[in-house]
Amino acid sequence: MNNPSEFTTTGHSAASGSNRATGLREVLTLPYRSYLYSYPHKTAYRELDPPLPLGPLWERENTDTYFLYMHIPFCAARCGFCNLFTLPDRRDDTHERYVDALERQAKQWAPLTSRRPYSRFAIGGGTPTLLNEVQLNRLFDIAEHVMGLDPAHASISIETSPDTVTEGKLALLKERSVDRVSMGIQSFIEAEAAAIYRPQKPQEVERALEKLARYDFPLLNLDLIYGLPGQTVESWLYSLERVLSYEPGEIFIYPLYTRENTIVKPEDIQRQGPDIRMELYTAARETLKSRGYVQYSMRRFAKESSLHASKELLPYSCQEEGMVGLGCGARSYTSEVHYASKYGVSYKATQSIIADYVAAERYDVADYGIVLSREEQKRRFILKALLHREGLTLDDYLQRFGSEVMTDYAWLSELLTEGMAVIEQENEHQVLRLTEEGLGYSDAIGDWLISAEIREQMEGFVFS
Numbered sequence: 001m002n003n004p005s006e007f008t009t010t011g012h013s014a015a016s017g018s019n020r021a022t023g024l025r026e027v028l029t030l031p032y033r034s035y036l037y038s039y040p041h042k043t044a045y046r047e048l049d050p051p052l053p054l055g056p057l058w059e060r061e062n063t064d065t066y067f068l069y070m071h072i073p074f075c076a077a078r079c080g081f082c083n084l085f086t087l088p089d090r091r092d093d094t095h096e097r098y099v100d101a102l103e104r105q106a107k108q109w110a111p112l113t114s115r116r117p118y119s120r121f122a123i124g125g126g127t128p129t130l131l132n133e134v135q136l137n138r139l140f141d142i143a144e145h146v147m148g149l150d151p152a153h154a155s156i157s158i159e160t161s162p163d164t165v166t167e168g169k170l171a172l173l174k175e176r177s178v179d180r181v182s183m184g185i186q187s188f189i190e191a192e193a194a195a196i197y198r199p200q201k202p203q204e205v206e207r208a209l210e211k212l213a214r215y216d217f218p219l220l221n222l223d224l225i226y227g228l229p230g231q232t233v234e235s236w237l238y239s240l241e242r243v244l245s246y247e248p249g250e251i252f253i254y255p256l257y258t259r260e261n262t263i264v265k266p267e268d269i270q271r272q273g274p275d276i277r278m279e280l281y282t283a284a285r286e287t288l289k290s291r292g293y294v295q296y297s298m299r300r301f302a303k304e305s306s307l308h309a310s311k312e313l314l315p316y317s318c319q320e321e322g323m324v325g326l327g328c329g330a331r332s333y334t335s336e337v338h339y340a341s342k343y344g345v346s347y348k349a350t351q352s353i354i355a356d357y358v359a360a361e362r363y364d365v366a367d368y369g370i371v372l373s374r375e376e377q378k379r380r381f382i383l384k385a386l387l388h389r390e391g392l393t394l395d396d397y398l399q400r401f402g403s404e405v406m407t408d409y410a411w412l413s414e415l416l417t418e419g420m421a422v423i424e425q426e427n428e429h430q431v432l433r434l435t436e437e438g439l440g441y442s443d444a445i446g447d448w449l450i451s452a453e454i455r456e457q458m459e460g461f462v463f464s
Helices: 054-059 092-113 133-146 167-175 190-195 202-215 233-244 266-270 277-290 347-359 374-386 394-401 410-417 436-440 442-449 452-459
Strands: 046-053 066-072 118-125 155-160 180-186 219-226 250-255 300-302 323-326 331-333 337-340 365-371 421-426 429-434
Touching (some): 054 365, 066 092, 092 347, 167 202, 250 277
Parallel strands (some): 066 323
Antiparallel strands (some): 046 365, 331 337
C-alpha cells in the first residue's frame, strides 16, 4: 500500500499555504483532511506542451544517487478504499505484454540515468507478486542487467498480498537479495475486510505470514487500516496484536480515507456513527511505543535495528530527487519536473492508459506532469522533512534556497504557537520538528501547507 518515497493528498481544505485565511487551529478541528505522501500531488499533473526530452532533464540532476521504482498496476481485485493506479487483471498474457513494454522503456531510459548509481530499488503496485515467477524474475533482471542496479549496495523492497505469497516466489525474492517485503493486511477481522471489499480470510493472512517468517527477510513491513466500518477500539487492537505477534520490523497504520472515486463512498462511512479514528490512532501509537517501536511519521513505526548488516548501502536522502519510475503509473521526480503516465481510477480509464503504454514504441519524452516553480520546490522541501521525525533542519533550507525558511513562511510559527512543533538544537543546527501531537495531525498540517496554485490545479482534475 505504501508507495515508496511519496506523500498523496486525498482531500481538500479551505486553507492554503499562500493564503492564510484559515488559521491552523481551525484546520486542526478536522485532522483527517488529506493524505500527503508526494508533493505536488498527481492530480495537479497536466499535459506538458511541448513535451520535454528526458535527456536534458536527467543531465541537470545533481543528486549523488538515484531511486529506481517499478510500478506493476495489476491486482486481483480493487479494494473499496483504493484510488491508486491499478487494474484488476490476473491474466498471464496481459502481464507478459506489460513486462515486455517495461523492458523496452528501461532500455531507452538506461543511457539517460546511468550517470548515478541506484541506492534503492522498489517494486510496487498494484500487487507485483501477482506476476508469475518468470515474469517476476524478469523485473530483477531488467533492474540489474538493463538499468545497472547493484543489489549489493542498494536496499530492495517489494509489495505483496496474502493471496500471492507462495514458496516459489519467496525463494525467488530471497535469491534476488530483497531486503524488505511489505504486505497489506488492513484487518484480521473478516467482516471488517469484507466491508472494504477485500476478499480476504484471516486464515489466508496467517498462512502467508507464517511463510514469510520462515524466509526471514531483513525487514518485514505490515500495513493496517483504522476507521473501517464496524471497527471498534477492541477489534482494532486485536488486529494490531496479531500483527505484533509476528514481530515485524516495521508497521504502517493508515486512517481510512474515502473519496468520490473509490468504491466505498464518504457517505458510507458517515452512516457508521461518530468518527473514532483519532482514538484508534492514539491507542495504536501507545501500544506500539510500549513494544519498542519508534514513531517516524504519522503512519510509520519501526524497530531501531541494523537492517542492512549484510550490505554496504549507498546514501540516499529523502530531500533529494532522482526518482526513476518505470512502468505505467510510475512517477519520476527530478528537481524541476515531476512526470508520469496519465492517471485514471475507473476500470475503463486505467485499462485504456495501460493499453497505450504497452503499444508505445518510444518513452523518451515527459508529456504529462508538472514543472515545479521555485516556490513549489521550497514547499516540497519543507513537506518532505517536516512530516517525518527527522524534521526540517533550518540550515539545510538556507543552503539550498539561500533564504531563511521562517522568513519565507512566517506563518510556520503557528505550528509552534499551537504546540504542533518545536525548534530544537541538534549539534550545531536548529531543527523544526513536529511534536507527538503534531505527528498525529500530520494530514491536516500537510493539507494546510499546500499552495493555492497547486490546490486549484488539483480541484480542477476530472477523475475518469
